Amino acid sequence: MSDSVAAIVAAAGLSRRMGSCKQLLDLGGKTVMKRCLETLLSGGIRQIVVVVGPQGEDVASEAGRFKVEIAVNEDLAGDMASSVRIGRQQLAINVTGVIVALCDYPLVTSDTIAHLVACHTAAPGTILIPTHCGRKGHPTLFPTAALDELTEGVTLRDVVHREPLRIQLIEVDDPGILQDMDTPEDYHLLRKRFPEFMAPSARRPPVE
Numbered sequence: 001m002s003d004s005v006a007a008i009v010a011a012a013g014l015s016r017r018m019g020s021c022k023q024l025l026d027l028g029g030k031t032v033m034k035r036c037l038e039t040l041l042s043g044g045i046r047q048i049v050v051v052v053g054p055q056g057e058d059v060a061s062e063a064g065r066f067k068v069e070i071a072v073n074e075d076l077a078g079d080m081a082s083s084v085r086i087g088r089q090q091l092a093i094n095v096t097g098v099i100v101a102l103c104d105y106p107l108v109t110s111d112t113i114a115h116l117v118a119c120h121t122a123a124p125g126t127i128l129i130p131t132h133c134g135r136k137g138h139p140t141l142f143p144t145a146a147l148d149e150l151t152e153g154v155t156l157r158d159v160v161h162r163e164p165l166r167i168q169l170i171e172v173d174d175p176g177i178l179q180d181m182d183t184p185e186d187y188h189l190l191r192k193r194f195p196e197f198m199a200p201s202a203r204r205p206p207v208e
Contacts (some may be wrong), residue, residue, distance in 0.1 A: 005117045005141070007099040009036060011063070011078050012053035012073040017183050023059045023103045025187060026195035028135035032106045032181070033062045040101060041066065045112025049090045051083040072127075081155045088147050096124050098147055100156065101139045107176030107190065108139065116141045116202045121172055126168045127160055130177045136169070137177025 010034065011023050013196065023033040030038070033050075040048055050063040051071045060070045069090050073083045084100055092124075097120040099113065116128050121142055128141040142159070144164075149159050160167065181190055 002044045003092070003094055005045060005097040005099065005120055006049065006091050006095045006102050007040045007139075008045040008065070008084055008091075008197055009033075009048060009050040009101045009103065010083045010087075011059050011103055012051050012056060012078065012083045013080075014053065014076075015145060016174050018181075018187065021059065022181060022187070024086060027187075028052055031062055032103050033059060034065070035067065035106045036048065036108075037063065037066045039108055039110050040099070040113055042100045042110035044117055045090055045099065045113065047095065049087040049114050051087045051139075053078075064137075081150055081157065084147060084156065085139070085150055087151070088144075096144055097141050101137050101143045104182055105177060107179050107193070109174045109176055112172045112177060113139075113172045115172060116170065119168070123168060125140060126166055126169050128170050129160075130172045130174070131169045132172060132175055132177050134171075135178055137174075139177075152194060170199055180197045 017041060025032050027035055035082050037048065048068040048144050049071055050068050051073050052059045054072060054074050065072060065115065075082055079168055099116060112130055118132065125143050127143065127146060129138050146159055149162065154187050179190060181187055
């Protein structure tokens with residue numbers, strides 16, 4: 001378990017492109033939120049702050065089944081940076097690194113999380129971005145001090161690109177870092193990874 005690395009789960013979005021709350025969708029017999037939190041905990045993260053929107057009671061309830069902290073982003077129009085700023089306020093003072101996790105990438109493995117934590121221990125001032133087959137993915141691990149640069153109007157992308165020399169790309173054997181789930185089509189493709197949990201009509205062609 002790591003006391004020096006925490007996680008902020010940005011879950012305040014309205015899932016407009018999905019058409020329903022993506023954090024509560026079923027994926028392999030578990031909600032997407034449960035899968036995300038189990039991955040972080042299994043990867044050794046001790047403190048997790050889940051940031052929900054003002055109408056996110058159901059998401060907060062699902063996250064509350066785990067030992068996490070809940071924060072609310074009251075701004076309906078707020079972006080991910082605003083949620084991270086709110087989550088940052090609840091981090092323990094000894095936290096030196098923060099994984100910004102998205103439920104949009106529910107197939108990330110706990111091994112990837114543990115590897116990012118280990119890399120942070122070796123290079124605590126570095127922004128760590130996982131890659132797979134040379135492609136950048138999620139989640140990103142930020143030094144806590146870098147998140148302090150996230151003032152009003154500044155985005156996470158701005159912080160990442162402010163000092164290119166502090167970025168380190170971490171190659172991982174985990175295609176889940178690239179598998180986004182933002183639309184119904186994305187969701188359908190990911191569900192195919194768990195055929196035992198799909199309805200018979202969804203996994204077998206109709207009988208002619």
